[in-house]
Amino acid sequence: MRIDLCLVGIGTGNPDHVTRQGVKALNAADLILVPHKGAGKADLAELRLQLCKELVTNPATQVVSFDMPVRDADDPNYPAAVNRWHDAIAEVWLTTIRAHLPPRGTDGRVALLVWGDPSLYDSTLRIAERLALQLPLAVSVVPGITALQALTAAHAIALNDINAPVTITTGRQLRDHGWPESADTVAVMLDGHCAFQHLAPEGITIWWGAYLGMPQQICIAGPLAEVGERIQAQRHAARAAHGWIMDTYLMRRGSRAW
Numbered sequence: 654m655r656i657d658l659c660l661v662g663i664g665t666g667n668p669d670h671v672t673r674q675g676v677k678a679l680n681a682a683d684l685i686l687v688p689h690k691g692a693g694k695a696d697l698a699e700l701r702l703q704l705c706k707e708l709v710t711n712p713a714t715q716v717v718s719f720d721m722p723v724r725d726a727d728d729p730n731y732p733a734a735v736n737r738w739h740d741a742i743a744e745v746w747l748t749t750i751r752a753h754l755p756p757r758g759t760d761g762r763v764a765l766l767v768w769g770d771p772s773l774y775d776s777t778l779r780i781a782e783r784l785a786l787q788l789p790l791a792v793s794v795v796p797g798i799t800a801l802q803a804l805t806a807a808h809a810i811a812l813n814d815i816n817a818p819v820t821i822t823t824g825r826q827l828r829d830h831g832w833p834e835s836a837d838t839v840a841v842m843l844d845g846h847c848a849f850q851h852l853a854p855e856g857i858t859i860w861w862g863a864y865l866g867m868p869q870q871i872c873i874a875g876p877l878a879e880v881g882e883r884i885q886a887q888r889h890a891a892r893a894a895h896g897w898i899m900d901t902y903l904m905r906r907g908s909r910a911w
Contacts, residue, residue, distance in 0.1 A: 655789040656750060657762045660777050662770040662797015665866040665899065666700040668707045670803075675795045680711040682764035684753050686746065688721040696897055701766050719749045731825075739776060743783035768899070770797045774823065774842045800901040801840055803865035807872050810860060812903070813838055824848040838905045847885045849904065854878035856906055863891055863900035877904065 659678045664670025671679075679685060685705060689698045698718060705716045722741035728734035754761040771777050771794050781792050801821070805812050813819045820836040824844025828851055833839055841848065849859060854877035861884045862872045871891060873884050884902075892898040 655760045655791065656754075656784075657760070657791050657793070658781055658784070659762070659764045659793045659795060660767050660771040660781070661764055661795045662799075663701075663704060663766045663768065664798035665800075665803055665864065666697075666704060666768065667866045668704055670798045670866060671704070671708060672795065672797070675797065676708050678793075678795050679705070679709050679764050679766075680714060681762060682711075682714050683755075683762045684750065685709070685714060685716045685764045685766070686749060687716060687718045687766065689718045690721045696895065704766065715753055717749060717753050719745055721745070735776075739780050740783060743780050743787075746780070746784055747787055767797065770799045772796065773799050773801070773821075798866070800842060800865060800899070801903070804840075804860065804862045804901050804903060807862050807865055807870060808860045808874055808903075810903070812840070814905070827851070832906075837907065838903065840901070840903050842901050844901070847881075847888060849877060849881060849902070850885065852877070854881055857904050859884070859902055859904045861900065861902035863888065863898050864895075865899075865901070869895065 659682065661671070661675045661678050663675065687698055687701045687705070702716065709716065722738060722745060724738040725734045750761070750763055765777060767775055767777050769775060778792070781790065784790055785792070801812065814837065817837055819838045819840055820833045821840045821842065822833060824841055824846060827839070827841055827844070828846070828848040832852060857877040858875065859877045859880065860874040862870065864870045871887060873880050873887060888898060888900060
């Protein structure tokens with residue numbers, strides 16, 4: 654039994670963010686896996702299911718949900734906790750694939766819907782490497798709209814200054830190590846605690862966005878010293894209202910006056 658696993662980037666979950674190549678890949682799949690991350694994030698699974706309902710027209714394609722393992726957030730050894738979590742996810746994938754595809758000896762095509770793009774701060778490809786240790790596997794990727802693309806489009810700004818680099822990092826790195834050395838523009842992802850509050854805000858402009866590309870999209874921009882607290886308050890309120898939030902932001906030093 655060989656599995657063709659296609660990772661389809663779906664942007665923010667807006668059906669219009671899925672490319673025609675992505676739609677073809679979803680309809681070519683025998684099985685589409687949809688993770689369920691618990692009651693607090695039920696809307697995320699529902700978004701994926703709704704997207705499948707709108708885009709998948711092949712009656713032979715199965716759409717199956719599975720319960721996502723929970724990472725041990727209390728383990729001080731973050732890399733070790735993440736590795737154990739990825740091992741558990743790969744095992745759930747394997748169990749679900751074997752339960753819903755034809756009997757062993759028959760090839761199958763499986764698709765996974767990935768927020769944003771599988772190449773940018775997403776672990777799906779690393780989990781797929783673990784799956785390949787347990788069964789013959791061929792992995793393909795259909796790129797999607799990244800959070801950074803959606804963010805810069807929402808604010809109608811360029812990602813970089815003329816002939817200038819951009820540093821992409823995480824909230825954890827920004828909190829623990831501060832502003833990256835020699836960086837003028839910093840894009841921050843996976844920040845659940847507004848790590849920008851730990852920076853000296855003078856001279857920094859921020860462009861922040863949540864639910865990018867979706868009906869509930871929120872965007873705030875301006876000098877960090879002036880809008881930082883408003884972003885934190887808005888983020889807290891939005892998360893309470895929706896039960897979940899996906900947000901990212903871009904910061905630039907020495908930007909034009911607002």
